[in-house]
Amino acid sequence: MSWLGKLITRVVLWLALVIVMFPILWVLLTSFKPAELAQALPPIWDFMPTLQNYRDVLSGNTYTSQVFGVLLNHTIIVTLSSTLLGLAAAVPAAYALARVKFAGRQATANWILSTIMFPPAVSVIPVFVIASRLGLTDTWPVLVVPYAAFGLPMMIWMLRSAIKQIPFEIEEAAMVDGASRGQIIWHIVLPLLTPSIVSASLLAGMLAWNEFLFALTLSRSAIKTAPVGISEFTSMYGTQWGTLTAAATVTVAPILLIALLLRRRVIEGLTFGAVK
Amino acid sequence: MASLGIQNVVKSYGVVPVVRNVSIDVADGEFVVLVGPSGCGKSTLLRMIAGLEMLNSGKITIGSRDVSGLPAKSRDIAMVFQNYALYPHMTVAENMSFSLRLKNVPQEEINRRTERASKILGLDKLLDRRPGQLSGGQRQRVAMGRAIVRDPQVFLFDEPLSNLDAKLRVQMRTEIKELHQRLRTTTVYVTHDQIEAMTMADRIVVLHDGIVEQIGSPLELYDRPANQFVAGFIGSPAMNFIKGHVDASGQTFVAETGAEIALKDTPREVHGRTVTLGIRPEHFVLDAQNGLASQVIVVEPTGAEMQIICQFAGQPVTAVFHERLNVRPDDVIKLAPKPEAIHLFDAATGVALR
Numbered sequence: 001m002s003w004l005g006k007l008i009t010r011v012v013l014w015l016a017l018v019i020v021m022f023p024i025l026w027v028l029l030t031s032f033k034p035a036e037l038a039q040a041l042p043p044i045w046d047f048m049p050t051l052q053n054y055r056d057v058l059s060g061n062t063y064t065s066q067v068f069g070v071l072l073n074h075t076i077i078v079t080l081s082s083t084l085l086g087l088a089a090a091v092p093a094a095y096a097l098a099r100v101k102f103a104g105r106q107a108t109a110n111w112i113l114s115t116i117m118f119p120p121a122v123s124v125i126p127v128f129v130i131a132s133r134l135g136l137t138d139t140w141p142v143l144v145v146p147y148a149a150f151g152l153p154m155m156i157w158m159l160r161s162a163i164k165q166i167p168f169e170i171e172e173a174a175m176v177d178g179a180s181r182g183q184i185i186w187h188i189v190l191p192l193l194t195p196s197i198v199s200a201s202l203l204a205g206m207l208a209w210n211e212f213l214f215a216l217t218l219s220r221s222a223i224k225t226a227p228v229g230i231s232e233f234t235s236m237y238g239t240q241w242g243t244l245t246a247a248a249t250v251t252v253a254p255i256l257l258i259a260l261l262l263r264r265r266v267i268e269g270l271t272f273g274a275v276k
Numbered sequence: 277m278a279s280l281g282i283q284n285v286v287k288s289y290g291v292v293p294v295v296r297n298v299s300i301d302v303a304d305g306e307f308v309v310l311v312g313p314s315g316c317g318k319s320t321l322l323r324m325i326a327g328l329e330m331l332n333s334g335k336i337t338i339g340s341r342d343v344s345g346l347p348a349k350s351r352d353i354a355m356v357f358q359n360y361a362l363y364p365h366m367t368v369a370e371n372m373s374f375s376l377r378l379k380n381v382p383q384e385e386i387n388r389r390t391e392r393a394s395k396i397l398g399l400d401k402l403l404d405r406r407p408g409q410l411s412g413g414q415r416q417r418v419a420m421g422r423a424i425v426r427d428p429q430v431f432l433f434d435e436p437l438s439n440l441d442a443k444l445r446v447q448m449r450t451e452i453k454e455l456h457q458r459l460r461t462t463t464v465y466v467t468h469d470q471i472e473a474m475t476m477a478d479r480i481v482v483l484h485d486g487i488v489e490q491i492g493s494p495l496e497l498y499d500r501p502a503n504q505f506v507a508g509f510i511g512s513p514a515m516n517f518i519k520g521h522v523d524a525s526g527q528t529f530v531a532e533t534g535a536e537i538a539l540k541d542t543p544r545e546v547h548g549r550t551v552t553l554g555i556r557p558e559h560f561v562l563d564a565q566n567g568l569a570s571q572v573i574v575v576e577p578t579g580a581e582m583q584i585i586c587q588f589a590g591q592p593v594t595a596v597f598h599e600r601l602n603v604r605p606d607d608v609i610k611l612a613p614k615p616e617a618i619h620l621f622d623a624a625t626g627v628a629l630r
């Protein structure tokens with residue numbers, strides 16, 4: 001590539017980056033503004049940064065029904081449980097689809113892949129009806145199970161590709177060494193699968209962490225999650241931009257951090273499907 | 277350690293038969309090499325012994341135990357795979373001790389056995405490395421170490437040397453042979469390299485299209501091949517074959533071109549028959565009186581010997597001489613097969629006639 005081509009590429013990439021990052025930077029900026037400047041238009045650039053918004057959010061000094069920290073805990077619980085539940089189902093399913101010969105294996109795999117395209121919003125009403133009939137509204141399973149289900153196809157697909165890349169001879173060597181199928185999965189396949197498990201969990205975890213529609217529809221207070229909590233900073237009396245953006249920052253920060261730390265793994269995991 | 281019995285074993289994938297009615301008896305402590313061209317069913321047979329493939333019919337026994345229906349994990353055999361199949365996430369020591377740990381062998385015993393195996397194989401300095409940090413030859417040794425620590429009934433090797441360079445291959449060949457002499461574990465070794473087969477085997481099994489062509493000691497196979505296939509497969513460079521017939525007196529072989537080759541002590545039944553004559557490259561002599569005039573096509577000196585490819589009785593043949601000859605392409609030499617080293621095969625079936 002010529003230097004001009006390189007320059008153009010750079011410029012375009014920087015532009016794209018700025019456009020993509022703008023909302024996040026805006027949120028971050030606003031969260032450090034004193035409350036009275038938060039929604040000034042045109043925006044005010046020279047202000048004394050303050051942590052007051054964060055203090056308010058974390059201490060519950062807001063005009064919302066619940067302390068935000070509690071909602072964050074709910075999010076953590078729901079995310080971890082749904083991801084673990086998803087993994088518990090995805091690993092055996094992926095193993096079976098990769099290694100066990102049965103009629104309709106390819107069709108099953110393709111069908112699972114196709115469900116990635118299924119829009120979760122479509123199922124929110126049925127899930128709501130079922131949950132109400134069973135008296136499950138505002139209990140953990142009502143979020144954990146659907147979240148696990150939405151992450152599942154992607155997890156299965158990623159893990160299946162990863163398992164297929166493990167030479168089968170390694171498993172055969174373990175069989176000859178006296179290992180049962182269970183022991184092979186536990187001692188051989190799982191350790192070799194760790195990077196893919198990490199990236200699949202991260203992606204599924206992000207889905208659960210950010211999910212809004214189901215959380216809004218199916219939770220009242222016992223399991224209300226952070227994204228719903230953020231939306232409550234907007235009430236009929238107006239929007240508290242300062243605390244809202246602080247809450248949003250607190251919510252996004254951990255997942256952004258983890259993603260940054262594990263970015264190489266995630267990319268590896270994401271491109272698995274591409275090679276095979 | 278135990279003997280290994282393979283009785284009338286049949287295996288097909290779908291309708292394609294891959295192993296057809298193979299029977300082999302391997303004595304306790306014997307080193308048997310399965311050899312044959314690519315795709316003849318060697319790996320399939322080995323994998324059936326290991327329990328990685330199930331038989332369609334027949335029986336496999338280890339000692340007095342019928343293992344035909346047993347899964348791999350219950351057969352007490354060890355296998356070295358062509359690409360080693362080491363566990364990438366385990367150290368050398370962990371790779372070797374995996375099977376013992378599965379069986380809950382006490383840690384002391386595990387250490388003792390791993391140490392012993394790693395000493396034998398010269399791996400003591402590498403015990404903490406992972407397979408990714410080893411050279412090809414070292415990986416090969418770890419794969420063998422994994423087999424040795426188990427002290428299994430039978431060792432199986434599937435072309436364990438084919439991923440190594442030529443020099444290392446020769447070295448490992450010797451090491452495996454030494455190892456066997458030391459441990460005396462019943463061994464089945466698969467290769468398509470007939471030199472490996474000749475140098476390592478107590479007995480060789482020649483497989484071809486899923487059928488046993490011949491079983492015998494290396495020299496038996498070399499001296500008395502049962503048929504034209506074995507004759508052509510064992511020995512390097514390969515035996516030359518010339519079509520023609522034996523005259524009524526049994527004294528002379530007449531090639532299709534009319535060229536005549538002297539025979540000795542031919543059995544009666546052969547007289548007057550259409551046959552294929554087989555002569556190994558190393559069994560030609562230069563004979564100024566009785567030799568057939570043969571035009572040299574290519575001369576290939578290897579240092580230890582000279583391979584000469586020339587036009588003999590109407591077709592190209594390879595001759596090998598240990599003395600250095602001063603010949604060039606297009607020279608004409610007088611070539612004669614040693615009469616006592618000539619093989620005759622039935623022209624239609626390829627069965628050896630003498």
Ligand SMILES: Nc1ncnc2c1ncn2[C@@H]1O[C@H](COP(=O)(O)OP(=O)(O)OP(=O)(O)O)[C@@H](O)[C@H]1O
Nearest residue numbers: 289294312313314315316317318319320321467468
């Ligand atoms: N899983 C399978 N499905 C169908 N056919 C197979 C399968 N495995 C092997 N075959 C066929 O069986 C035949 C024997 O295969 P095998 O691997 O035993 O050959 P081989 O003697 O080990 O050859 P090589 O020297 O190339 O390793 C081949 O023709 C192969 O195509």
Ligand SMILES: [Mg+2]
Nearest residue numbers: 318319320434
């Ligand atoms: Mg093979």
